[in-house]
Amino acid sequence: SDEPLVLGIETSCDETGIGIVRGTTLLVDAIASSVEEHARFGGVVPEVASRAHLEAMVPTIQRACETAGVALTDLDGIAVTSGPGLAGALMVGVASAKALALSLGLPLYGVNHLASHVAVDIVEHGPLPEPTMALLVSGGHSSLLLVPDVTSDVRPLGSTVDDAAGEAFDKVARVLGLPFPGGPHIDRAARDGQITIDFPRGLTAGRDMERHRFDFSFSGLKTAVTRWVTAEREAGRGIPVADVAASFQEAVTDVLTRKAIDACREHGADHLQIGGGVAANSRLRAMARERCDRAGIQLRVPRPGLCTDNGAMVAALGAQMMLKGREASRLDLPADSSMPV
Ligand code: KG4
Numbered sequence: 001s002d003e004p005l006v007l008g009i010e011t012s013c014d015e016t017g018i019g020i021v022r023g024t025t026l027l028v029d030a031i032a033s034s035v036e037e038h039a040r041f042g043g044v045v046p047e048v049a050s051r052a053h054l055e056a057m058v059p060t061i062q063r064a065c066e067t068a069g070v071a072l073t074d075l076d077g078i079a080v081t082s083g084p085g086l087a088g089a090l091m092v093g094v095a096s097a098k099a100l101a102l103s104l105g106l107p108l109y110g111v112n113h114l115a116s117h118v119a120v121d122i123v124e125h126g127p128l129p130e131p132t133m134a135l136l137v138s139g140g141h142s143s144l145l146l147v148p149d150v151t152s153d154v155r156p157l158g159s160t161v162d163d164a165a166g167e168a169f170d171k172v173a174r175v176l177g178l179p180f181p182g183g184p185h186i187d188r189a190a191r192d193g194q195i196t197i198d199f200p201r202g203l204t205a206g207r208d209m210e211r212h213r214f215d216f217s218f219s220g221l222k223t224a225v226t227r228w229v230t231a232e233r234e235a236g237r238g239i240p241v242a243d244v245a246a247s248f249q250e251a252v253t254d255v256l257t258r259k260a261i262d263a264c265r266e267h268g269a270d271h272l273q274i275g276g277g278v279a280a281n282s283r284l285r286a287m288a289r290e291r292c293d294r295a296g297i298q299l300r301v302p303r304p305g306l307c308t309d310n311g312a313m314v315a316a317l318g319a320q321m322m323l324k325g326r327e328a329s330r331l332d333l334p335a336d337s338s339m340p341v
C-alpha cells in the first residue's frame with residue numbers, strides 16, 4: 001500500500017495512548033491508563049501521570065505493534081501530541097517519539113491535542129467536510145472550533161471562561177458522593193432520574209450572551225448544584241442523587257448543543273463533530289442527535305473509546321499531515337503545555 005503507516009503517541013494527560021493508522025484506516029488503538037492511581041486524589045496528579053507514562057510507553061508500543069501485525073521498521077512516520085496538556089506528561093511522549101523517529105530515520109509530526117480530537121473522526125466516518133464545526137468537551141477543554149482544514153486551519157470560536165464541561169461533571173459527582181472521574185457515574189445515575197430542578201445555563205442570555213456567544217461557563221452551575229445539595233442536607237432531607245444528576249446533565253447538554261448549533265448556522269457548517277471525554281455522555285449524544293436532525297445538520301460522533309484521549313487520534317492526524325504533504329517537525333520539537341490551536 002502507498003498509504004502512509006503512522007504510529008501516534010498521546011500522553012497529554014493520564015492515558016498512554018498508542019495508535020497505528022494506515023492512511024485513513026485505524027489498525028490498532030492501544031491504551032494504558034493511570035486513572036486508578038489518581039482516583040484516591042480526586043483528580044489527575046501530574047507527577048504520577050508522568051511516571052506512569054514512562055513505565056507504560058514501551059510495553060504499550062510493543063502491544064500495539066503486535067496487535068496490528070506491524071514491525072517498527074514498517075512505519076512511515078511518527079506522530080506525537082506536543083501540546084496542550086500536562087508538561088511532564090507531554091515530555092515523556094515527545095521524547096519517546098523523537099527516539100523512534102531518530103532511530104528509524106522517520107519524519108516526526110508534533111500535533112495539537114485539540115486538532116487530533118477532531119481528526120480521529122476521519123478513521124471513524126471518513127474525510128471531514130470542509131468546514132466542519134467541532135465541539136470539543138473533555139476534562140481539560142470545552143471549545144467550539146471551526147475547522148476548514150484539520151491539518152492547518154483550526155479556528156477557536158469560543159471556549160470555557162472557567163471550568164471545562166468534564167471538570168463540572170467531576171466536581172458535581174464529588175458533591176453527590178460519586179467516584180472520580182464522575183462523568184460516567186452521573187450519566188448512569190441520571191438514567192433513573194427526572195429533570196426536577198431548573199439549574200442555570202451560563203452565558204445564554206442578555207449581555208453575557210452577547211459578549212460570549214460561543215463561550216461556556218460551568219462554574220455557576222456547579223455552585224448552584226452545591227448550594228442546592230447543601231440546603232437539602234441542612235434541612236435534614238435525603239439527596240435525590242438521580243434527579244440532581246439528571247437536572248445538572250440537562251443544563252450542561254442544553255447549553256453545549258444550543259451553542260454548537262448556533263455556531264454551525266452562523267458559520268455555514270452543515271456538519272457538527274463532537275469529541276472529548278464528555279462526548280461519551282448518553283444524554284449529550286441523544287440531544288445533539290435530536291437538535292441536529294431538526295436543524296438539518298449532520299452529526300458525527302466517534303465511538304466513545306475514540307472520544308476520550310487515545311493514540312489513534314494522533315496517528316490519524318499524523319497520517320493526514322503526511323497525505324497532505326505537510327512539513328515534518330524538527331527533532332528539537334518542544335512540548336508546549338499551553339499550545340493554542
Ligand atoms: O477526553 P478525556 O478522556 O480527557 C481529557 O480531559 O482530555 O475526558 C475526560 C473527562 C472527565 O471529566 C470525565 O468525567 C468525562 O470526560 N466523561 C464524561 C463521560 N465519560 C467521561 N462526562 C459525562 N458523561 C460521560 N459518560
Ligand code: ZN
Binds near residue numbers: 117138308309
Ligand atoms: Zn483530550
